[in-house]
Amino acid sequence: MNLHIPKPVYDEESKPFWEGLNNDELLIQQCRSCHKNIFYPRSFCPNCFSEEIQWKKASGKGKIYSYTVVHHAFGPFKEETPFIVGIVELDEGVRMLTRIIGERNQVQIDKEVTVVFQRISEDFTLPYFMLSNAN
Amino acid sequence: MKTERIAAIVGVAESDLGKVPNKNVLQLQAQAAKAALDEAGLTKDDVDALFTAGNWAWAPNLMLAEYLGIETKYSDSTNIGGSSFEAHVGHAMAGIQAGLFEVALITYGSTNRTNPTRNTYSAPLTGQYEQPYGLPGTVGSYALAAMRHMHQYGTTSEQLAEVAVATRKWATLNERAYKREPIDISDVLNSRMIAEPLHLLDCCLVTDGGGAVVVASKEVAMRTKKRPVWILGHGEAHSHNTITNMPDLTVTSARESGERAFQMAGISRDEIDVAEIYDSFTITVLLTLEALGFCEPGEGGLFVSGQRTAPGGDFPMNTNGGGLSYCHPGMYGIFLLIEAVRQLRQESEARQVNDAKIALVHGTGGVLSSSSTVILGRD
Ligand SMILES: [Zn+2]
Numbered sequence: 036m037n038l039h040i041p042k043p044v045y046d047e048e049s050k051p052f053w054e055g056l057n058n059d060e061l062l063i064q065q066c067r068s069c070h071k072n073i074f075y076p077r078s079f080c081p082n083c084f085s086e087e088i089q090w091k092k093a094s095g096k097g098k099i100y101s102y103t104v105v106h107h108a109f110g111p112f113k114e115e116t117p118f119i120v121g122i123v124e125l126d127e128g129v130r131m132l133t134r135i136i137g138e139r140n141q142v143q144i145d146k147e148v149t150v151v152f153q154r155i156s157e158d159f160t161l162p163y164f165m166l167s168n169a170n
Numbered sequence: 171m172k173t174e175r176i177a178a179i180v181g182v183a184e185s186d187l188g189k190v191p192n193k194n195v196l197q198l199q200a201q202a203a204k205a206a207l208d209e210a211g212l213t214k215d216d217v218d219a220l221f222t223a224g225n226w227a228w229a230p231n232l233m234l235a236e237y238l239g240i241e242t243k244y245s246d247s248t249n250i251g252g253s254s255f256e257a258h259v260g261h262a263m264a265g266i267q268a269g270l271f272e273v274a275l276i277t278y279g280s281t282n283r284t285n286p287t288r289n290t291y292s293a294p295l296t297g298q299y300e301q302p303y304g305l306p307g308t309v310g311s312y313a314l315a316a317m318r319h320m321h322q323y324g325t326t327s328e329q330l331a332e333v334a335v336a337t338r339k340w341a342t343l344n345e346r347a348y349k350r351e352p353i354d355i356s357d358v359l360n361s362r363m364i365a366e367p368l369h370l371l372d373c374c375l376v377t378d379g380g381g382a383v384v385v386a387s388k389e390v391a392m393r394t395k396k397r398p399v400w401i402l403g404h405g406e407a408h409s410h411n412t413i414t415n416m417p418d419l420t421v422t423s424a425r426e427s428g429e430r431a432f433q434m435a436g437i438s439r440d441e442i443d444v445a446e447i448y449d450s451f452t453i454t455v456l457l458t459l460e461a462l463g464f465c466e467p468g469e470g471g472l473f474v475s476g477q478r479t480a481p482g483g484d485f486p487m488n489t490n491g492g493g494l495s496y497c498h499p500g501m502y503g504i505f506l507l508i509e510a511v512r513q514l515r516q517e518s519e520a521r522q523v524n525d526a527k528i529a530l531v532h533g534t535g536g537v538l539s540s541s542s543t544v545i546l547g548r549d
Pocket residue numbers: 066067068069070071080081082083084085
């Protein structure tokens with residue numbers, strides 16, 4: 036495992052998200068006022084500016100909105116190429132940047148994906164996504 | 171066309187470009203500023219507003235003003251990425267219109283080639299949701315947009331390559347350009363893959379370099395040495411910071427900034443004689459042409475086909491050789507302005523667009539994040 040990747044600086048807003056991942060839970064937020072789902076974590080709703088924000092567990096399912104196969108990377112990722120980075124749109128409507136796990140020629144925009152919890156270190160887990168029908 | 175004249179660009183200059191290991195960012199900016207003021211027939215003491223953008227100092231305006239020996243009554247360090255300088259032109263015009271100052275100096279300097287930015291190993295604030303995945307910041311983000319555009323509209327790598335080839339043709343006509351040997355479509359397609367679908371030759375250069383632009387009130391412009399290049403319209407917008415938060419990967423905020431600039435200038439798309447469009451990557455150009463309304467969404471690939479933007483084509487674009495072939499020190503926007511002004515003054519020599527009267531300049535900053543459009547014209 037690549038231990039040198041940029042480590043998120045956990046703060047009060049982001050801590051529940053990162054802690055959730057360590058427990059194999061993908062958490063997003065929802066605004067109590069306008070009901071819009073929110074990612075990344077915030078203390079205000081970017082839609083209606085309400086402070087009534089609640090955490091909720093996401094389904095972990097979504098589809099690929101776009102992706103790229105990285106052949107030339109920098110710093111700690113240099114040795115890992117080629118790898119696939121994508122934007123996944125969760126069924127809840129929010130988008131996340133992530134790694135896509137799967138055969139290069141199987142990966143396509145709009146394909147369905149499911150979250151997998153990739154343990155990087157004891158207190159650091161990343162949500163990667165793999166093709167739902169890969170098995 | 172709108173006939174009111176408020177402010178004009180009266181001086182432009184580059185510093186040394188390419189590999190410039192012997193000059194720091196302050197020297198580069200001073201060198202360009204001196205040349206730009208000289209050609210206008212102005213001195214540093216005429217400058218009463220200073221605009222710069224960069225991350226080379228905690229407060230760049232303070233360091234630069236002190237270094238240049240310039241006292242200002244107005245300072246603007248707006249940094250929205252590579253389009254900052256088009257924003258500066260708009261802000262300078264607004265300040266002049268409000269009567270706040272008469273002569274604005276806009277500068278940029280970078281030693282991006284000699285001193286590349288270092289990677290960071292911790293990811294604070296909103297970067298924590300992106301940096302751990304290893305996307306190579308800028309190129310990776312533009313690759314995501316290109317992939318989506320291809321998926322949605324059937325855009326091809328050949329169409330993207332048209333932009334790189336046409337831009338290189340302009341560079342062969344510009345002795346200041348960094349890359350001047352001709353290339354063809356297959357050279358682009360056979361160049362190393364960086365982040366699919368973008369090849370090495372779909373990507374801008376990494377050079378050192380600086381530039382300066384002097385904006386003056388109508389009254390001052392009428393007595394400077396060069397023919398004034400009037401600022402007819404300006405618009406700016408930004409839609410997101412990180413690529414994941416771009417609402418639609420195929421539509422940039424050039425749609426808003428361009429519409430505002432055209433409205434202000436009171437002209438239509440077909441009145442543009444020459445276009446200088448930020449070309450950090452070939453896909454940047456396609457998305458921008460669509461968002462500015464030169465073609466329909468999804469038709470950017472068709473629009474640039476058949477070398478339409480090359481010398482002799484019916485849409486002359488990026489006539490200095492662009493960020494793809496001339497120079498690109500990180501925030502390229504100031505060089506678009508410099509070339510547009512030279513085109514309108516008929517000073518572009520071998521690459522001169524015949525009788526160019528109106529130019530469109532469009533800067534894109536961040537990861538398709540910010541847009542700033544400037545429309546320039548001569549009498
Ligand atoms: Zn809300």
